């Protein structure tokens with residue numbers, strides 16, 4: 001890969017001589033050339049900036065030196081033989097730089113970095129260059145630096161370590177943070193440890209010393225999902241949460257989240273059943289604590305988050321099921337059905353049927369219950385329907 005960097009501070013790019021990029025150069029994988037933009041400025045003072053049209057603070061980088069630089073570095077027609085170079089214009093208003101983009105750029109033959117300064121580069125430079133190169137405006141984060149050099153260094157480092165043949169052990173790239181998994185999520189990496197096994201009273205998690213590869217890999221995945229859910233919930237695809245769902249009996253420590261989840265779930269119910277009094281919407285935390293202590297309650301947790309729940313208690317011969325709830329962002333993925341099956345399975349031996357109640361206007365719920373074998377069995381009060389299902393034992 002060849003990388004050209006155009007900047008007014010070439011010395012800023014000195015780290016490219018060091019470690020990583022230096023190593024890639026030694027291996028013949030990388031050819032880096034740093035250029036001083038001022039060499040293409042034609043006036044006596046090598047001016048590269050001017051006041052902005054339309055007024056406002058600061059200066060803008062003039063188009064002429066950039067145009068001349070690109071004419072020399074990417075002459076028209078030079079791309080006819082192969083893939084056009086990619087010009088990476090560093091700017092806080094660009095597309096976010098991600099591991100996925102690093103992977104894409106690692107497949108290019110040639111990158112040309114344009115390091116902005118002041119208020120940035122005259123927009124026409126980008127438009128003019130698009131004819132002969134792919135132009136990408138890239139930001140390394142939602143903050144403003146003084147210049148694009150640090151961004152060019154960061155992007156180069158992330159790209160170069162992905163070049164085929166660069167990593168001694170390419171395996172080390174597969175489990176890293178931001179590596180896309182089969183489920184479409186990119187998880188942050190699990191915590192890592194090395195020798196000694198005990199240090200200043202802190203022990204390495206015993207599973208890592210067990211030699212049980214299956215257990216180690218399960219532990220690492222669980223830690224990665226938990227860490228990602230805590231620090232970067234935006235990265236976790238809901239399907240990952242469902243892969244890792246744990247269903248268990250409620251504990252007192254679940255009450256706060258259960259209360260919150262219930263409110264969130266029954267807001268939709270109220271919208272579907274206007275005018276119907278819905279206790280689940282008005283119960284206090286104390287009410288939730290009280291019923292959670294009396295009924296059989298299952299909760300579904302995933303990546304440290306309460307994502308569903310259901311409760312049941314005997315009523316005559318029936319197993320009375322209620323408060324089936326699934327986090328709104330995870331509905332429609334089978335979690336409700338799974339909780340329903342699990343609570344049915346928890347019915348006492350003497351129960352001969354299952355029974356539940358829902359709003360007459362809650363058509364989605366009714367559809368799911370009917371699919372699970374429930375039949376409408378009247379309306380105990382206006383706006384509410386009862387559904388039942390015979391219990392098949394043996």
Ligand SMILES: C[S@@+](CC[C@H](N)C(=O)[O-])C[C@H]1O[C@@H](n2cnc3c(N)ncnc32)[C@H](O)[C@@H]1O
Pocket residue numbers: 089090091092093114115116117118119120121138139140141142143144145146147148149151
């Ligand atoms: C002071 S900044 C210009 C900020 C610009 N006026 C704006 O608000 O978008 C000067 C130069 O630093 C670089 N720069 C600053 N923040 C950056 C970021 N988050 N990612 C990439 N480059 C950045 C760009 O090259 C930019 O042209």
